[in-house]
Amino acid sequence: xxxxxxxxxxxxxxxxxxxxxxxxxxxxxxxxxxxxxxxxxxxxxxxxxxxxxxxxxxxxxxxxxxxxxxxxxxxxxxxxxxxxxxxxxxxxxxxxxxxxxxxxxxxxxxxxxxxxxxxxxxxxxxxxxxxxxxxxxxxxxxxxxxxxxxxxxxxxxxxxxxxxxxxxxxxxxxxxxxxxxxxxxxxxxxxxxxxxxxxxxxxxxxxxxxxxxxxxxxxxxxxxxxxxxxxxxxxxxxxxxxxxxxxxxxxxxxxxxxxxxxxxxxxxxxxxxxxxxxxxxxxxxxxxxxxxxxxxxxxxxxxxxxxxxxxxxxxxxxxxxxxxxxxxxxxxxxxxxxxxxxxxxxxxxxxxxxxxxxxxxxxxxxxxxxxxxxxxxxxxxxxxxxxxxxxxxxxxxxxxxx
Ligand code: NDP
Ligand code: MG
Numbered sequence: 091x092x093x094x095x096x097x098x099x100x101x102x103x104x105x106x107x108x109x110x111x112x113x114x115x116x117x118x119x120x121x122x123x124x125x126x127x128x129x130x131x132x133x134x135x136x137x138x139x140x141x142x143x144x145x146x147x148x149x150x151x152x153x154x155x156x157x158x159x160x161x162x163x164x165x166x167x168x169x170x171x172x173x174x175x176x177x178x179x180x181x182x183x184x185x186x187x188x189x190x191x192x193x194x195x196x197x198x199x200x201x202x203x204x205x206x207x208x209x210x211x212x213x214x215x216x217x218x219x220x221x222x223x224x225x226x227x228x229x230x231x232x233x234x235x236x237x238x239x240x241x242x243x244x245x246x247x248x249x250x251x252x253x254x255x256x257x258x259x260x261x262x263x264x265x266x267x268x269x270x271x272x273x274x275x276x277x278x279x280x281x282x283x284x285x286x287x288x289x290x291x292x293x294x295x296x297x298x299x300x301x302x303x304x305x306x307x308x309x310x311x312x313x314x315x316x317x318x319x320x321x322x323x324x325x326x327x328x329x330x331x332x333x334x335x336x337x338x339x340x341x342x343x344x345x346x347x348x349x350x351x352x353x354x355x356x357x358x359x360x361x362x363x364x365x366x367x368x369x370x371x372x373x374x375x376x377x378x379x380x381x382x383x384x385x386x387x388x389x390x391x392x393x394x395x396x397x398x399x400x401x402x403x404x405x406x407x408x409x410x411x412x413x414x415x416x417x418x419x420x421x422x423x424x425x426x427x428x429x430x431x432x433x434x435x436x437x438x439x440x441x442x443x444x445x446x447x448x449x450x451x452x453x454x455x456x457x458x459x460x461x462x463x464x465x466x467x468x469x470x471x472x473x474x475x476x477x478x479x480x481x482x483x484x485x486x487x488x489x490x491x492x
Contacts, residue, residue, distance in 0.1 A: 103194035134160035150178035226329030248371035249349035249362035276343035280314035321413020429477035430455035
């Protein structure tokens, strides 16, 4: 029998890759976790199955037409409350019946629901890294203001979080974290880790979607192939752990067993290891501060285990260099990087632009816009929209030349 009451979970992005792993964690720990709300963009059929399997009373469908279909379908268990649009996601994030909200909506749509969850005093488990890249300053301030717990779900950040537990957080609000010299996030290298530079020009979406270690949604898998994913993660880490840009670094680690290294000022390093399955960080975030047997099998030390580390080749992967430059530039540059990348990746996945155009479009969008620090959230959203507009023009120009 469980000693504490069940933690009640809202899961935004329930039909995606993180969503599926989260459902496995909840099913494996049904004595400690209860699913009370789920949301997706349009896949209401899968939501109906989840609602029936987990007896979920609150369901949100973002897309209006899909939400109407869902209402008319009769596929949901009787008593299910259906919500629509962004307002529906926000309402779910604030459900009085919820203790923790896991945001795993691809892109930045989850920003407003994440802020709503924090304002309602919920714990926030955050998978959607784009939210922190876009508006990290405002999300972290909201978490502090409302005394809410922000638990990273991204595997590397969850790993850093675990290594830093018990270490003093900065008290002054100044950047820099007491006792920490740097954090090093590991990168698997993505689908093109071993591809020669001259082959990258002909890389197709199908090539980019063949990730060697992780099964993830299409956007993040392409981000892994360009290493933009690691760039976004460095920015995410800066906000989560209050670090300066030069304190956030990346190293290539093909096995994806070590998820981070934290180096302290005395030269000691802590690392976090677990198999490359998202159930480990998801379970840690949902059950925090408690631990329980893992949903997946742990590392087997009776088998030969080789761990390699080598520097990332920024020549072949300019998205990492651009991310570092955007972090050093600060202000609105990370938000511009994120918006242009999202647009370019969508165009690449639709076969509209070649692989190497992704980094060119991001670089050109960054150089087109004057970098000013957005003073508030509306200014952040306006900058995001403007960066998308400029990036769309770059995409159109690439298509016109092809
Ligand atoms: P997927 O593409 O597999 O799933 C995306 C999910 O978001 C789906 O449930 C989708 O619903 C939902 N969604 C998309 N747009 C909206 C919207 N406007 N309103 C409501 N729901 C929406 O993505 P992943 O699960 O791979 O990634 C999700 C997030 O987690 C990303 O930000 C990613 O960077 C991050 N992340 C993912 C990791 C992974 O291993 N996959 C690891 C670390 C971070 P529908 O099915 O209806 O389209
Ligand atoms: Mg990650």
